[in-house]
Every structure is written in structure tokens, then in C-alpha cells.
Amino acid sequence: MTTPIRVAVTGAGGQIGYALLFRLASGAVFGPDRPVALQLLEITPALPSLNGTIMELDDCAFPLLAGVKASDKPEVAFEGADWVILVGGLPRKDGMSRADLIRANGPIFTGQGKAINDAAGPDVRILTVANPCNTNALIARSHAPKVPADRWFAMTRLDQNRAASQLAQKAGVPVASVKKMTIWGNHSDTQYPDYKNAEIGGSPAPNVIGDDAWFADTFIPTVAKRGGAVIKARGASSAASAANAALDSVRSLFVPTPAGDWFSAGVVSDGSYGIPEGLIYSFPLVSKGESRWSVVQGLPIDDDARKRLDASAAELASERDAVKDLLGP
Numbered sequence: 001m002t003t004p005i006r007v008a009v010t011g012a013g014g015q016i017g018y019a020l021l022f023r024l025a026s027g028a029v030f031g032p033d034r035p036v037a038l039q040l041l042e043i044t045p046a047l048p049s050l051n052g053t054i055m056e057l058d059d060c061a062f063p064l065l066a067g068v069k070a071s072d073k074p075e076v077a078f079e080g081a082d083w084v085i086l087v088g089g090l091p092r093k094d095g096m097s098r099a100d101l102i103r104a105n106g107p108i109f110t111g112q113g114k115a116i117n118d119a120a121g122p123d124v125r126i127l128t129v130a131n132p133c134n135t136n137a138l139i140a141r142s143h144a145p146k147v148p149a150d151r152w153f154a155m156t157r158l159d160q161n162r163a164a165s166q167l168a169q170k171a172g173v174p175v176a177s178v179k180k181m182t183i184w185g186n187h188s189d190t191q192y193p194d195y196k197n198a199e200i201g202g203s204p205a206p207n208v209i210g211d212d213a214w215f216a217d218t219f220i221p222t223v224a225k226r227g228g229a230v231i232k233a234r235g236a237s238s239a240a241s242a243a244n245a246a247l248d249s250v251r252s253l254f255v256p257t258p259a260g261d262w263f264s265a266g267v268v269s270d271g272s273y274g275i276p277e278g279l280i281y282s283f284p285l286v287s288k289g290e291s292r293w294s295v296v297q298g299l300p301i302d303d304d305a306r307k308r309l310d311a312s313a314a315e316l317a318s319e320r321d322a323v324k325d326l327l328g329p
């Protein structure tokens with residue numbers, strides 16, 4: 001039998017975890033020939049309810065599920081992991097400031113970064129979903145010196161999917177017609193959903209939509225504030241769409257990117273597009289498969305876009321400064 005992919009998921013007992021685990025176990029991410037072993041991390045009081053979820057996983061009788069273990073110790077959950085999906089943390093509640101969230105969740109990622117360094121497999125990849133995801137990834141990475149820079153990702157795929165969906169609805173076309181949707185920057189209100197380099201049915205999105213004011217006045221704020229709008233409507237933060245985006249992120253790295261498209265994720269900046277090196281910043285990416293990716297180079301960035309890219313980089317630099325005491329050597 002093919003060696004299973006070992007996928008560690010933190011916060012596995014939460015609402016995103018519940019929407020994530022069954023699809024991971026079904027083969028939706030790594031394909032129908034690749035068994036998956038799940039290694040789940042939760043805080044101690046959540047282990048009994050996580051056990052109920054594991055009973056449900058058993059009851060699905062997924063042919064590809066090669067095993068499930070649960071622990072409240074990161075070094076046990078991350079042991080030999082090929083992928084670590086960091087979901088565990090407090091979600092932002094209505095009225096909670098971003099600064100409060102950074103200070104509440106940041107400390108989780110010091111210990112988990114060390115455990116990834118010490119226990120994960122030699123080829124591990126890490127996707128951070130828990131917010132503020134770019135800065136949590138930065139904290140974890142700073143405690144994992146053994147893990148190379150190109151292994152770290154922060155999730156902006158939900159923003160990409162939200163943006164593609166808004167463009168498709170405005171243009172009155174299926175969402176599959178929207179390609180090359182970049183999210184630049186931070187997973188926050190300063191992100192820039194780059195409609196100018198996006199395509200709808202093979203043509204530039206601005207030409208298809210033909211309403212420049214709509215992009216600045218409606219599209220960008222709708223995408224950037226969508227998470228808050230879902231919280232207001234649902235009384236809880238995005239869960240199924242967030243889990244879906246996490247799976248899309250991993251799958252887009254795992255399989256080669258189709259010609260004529262790209263996808264977005266936060267990665268460690270190498271200075272591309274003038275973004276300061278070392279920040280975890282969302283860029284347009286293509287993958288050659290097996291998580292060998294590169295930043296799409298040479299996209300036109302006009303003055304307005306430049307200001308937006310720089311504003312998001314400045315916000316990430318200030319988040320980094322706000323957690324200086326949590327960063328490793």
C-alpha cells in the first residue's frame with residue numbers, strides 16, 4: 001500500500017475542523033490513490049468532543065483513512081507530519097479588535113512552532129488558518145529554524161474564492177470562468193484583491209465588467225469585509241467556506257497549476273514586487289506539483305495598486321512589531 005500522507009490538524013474539534021476532517025479523509029485533497037493518516041491536536045477539555053468526531057470518522061468507513069490519533073500535546077500530534085494545518089485558536093468575535101486577537105492567539109504559535117521544528121517530518125508543509133494567520137505563521141516559523149522558508153503558508157484562499165465569486169456574480173458567468181485572482185498582502189481589511197490582473201472568460205476583468213467605480217466602491221470592500229458580514233449574518237465566523245479554502249490551498253500546492261491560472265497564499269516574501277523580505281505576504285503563486293511553487297513575476301502594478309500593496313506590507317510590519325516578544329531568535 002502507498003505510504004499514507006500524515007496530516008496534522010490543530011483545533012480539530014472546532015467548527016472549521018469539523019468541516020475539514022471528513023473531506024481530508026475522503027481523498028478530496030490528495031486524490032483517490034493516496035491514503036491519509038490524521039493526527040489531531042486539541043486543548044485537553046476539547047478532547048472528549050473530538051473523540052465524538054473520531055467516532056463519526058470511523059463510521060464513514062473511508063477506504064483511504066489510514067488511521068486517526070488525537071492528542072493535547074503538539075509534539076505528539078505533529079510527529080512525522082507531512083502537512084500541518086494550524087486551525088486552533090480563538091475566532092474573532094463581533095466587536096473584537098484585531099490587536100486583541102493578535103495578543104490572544106499569538107502565544108499558541110511559539111510552542112507549536114517549536115514542536116513542528118522538533119517532531120514534524122523532514123518534508124513538512126505548514127498552512128496557517130488561525131487568525132491573524134500571516135502573523136501567526138511568522139511566529140511559528142521563527143521557532144522552527146530547521147524548516148525551510150518555502151514550507152510556510154498563510155491562508156488567503158478564502159479571500160481569493162470570495163473575490164472570484166463576486167466577480168462571477170457581477171459578470172453573470174459561472175465562477176469557473178474567473179482566473180488569475182490574486183490576493184496581495186495580509187488576510188485583513190488591507191488585502192488587495194487584484195481585479196486588474198484577473199480574467200473573466202479569458203479577458204481582463206475590468207473590460208468585461210466595464211464599471212470602474214464598482215471595483216473600488218463595492219468589490220474591494222465587499223471582499224475585504226466578507227468575514228465580518230458572515231459573522232453578522234450567521235452569528236458565527238465562516239466555517240465550511242474556510243475549511244473548503246484550506247483544502248483548496250493544499251490541493252493547489254499539491255497538484256500542478258493549470259496553464260493560464262494561478263492561486264494565492266501567504267508565503268515568506270523573498271523581496272518580489274518590492275515587499276520586504278521575511279514578511280508572510282500573499283502573492284500570486286503557481287505550483288509544479290508536490291508543493292514546489294514559485295511567485296508569478298512581472299505582473300503590472302499601477303500607482304493605485306502599489307499604494308495598496310505597500311499599505312498591507314506596512315500593516316504586516318506593524319503586526320510583526322506588536323508580537324516582537326513572541327518571536328524566536
Ligand code: NAX
Binds near residue numbers: 011015
Ligand atoms: P472554533 O472556536 O470553532 O475552533 C477552534 C478550536 O481550536 C477549538 O476547538 C479550540 O479548542 C481549539 N484550540 C484553541 N487553542 C488551541 C491550541 N492551543 N491548540 C490546539 N487547539 C486549540 O473556531 P473556528 O471557527 O474553527 O476558527 C478557527 C480559526 O480560524 C480562528 O482563529 C479563526 O479566526 C480562523 N479563521 C481564519 C480564516 C482565514 O481565512 N484565514 C477564515 C475563517 C476563520 O475565521
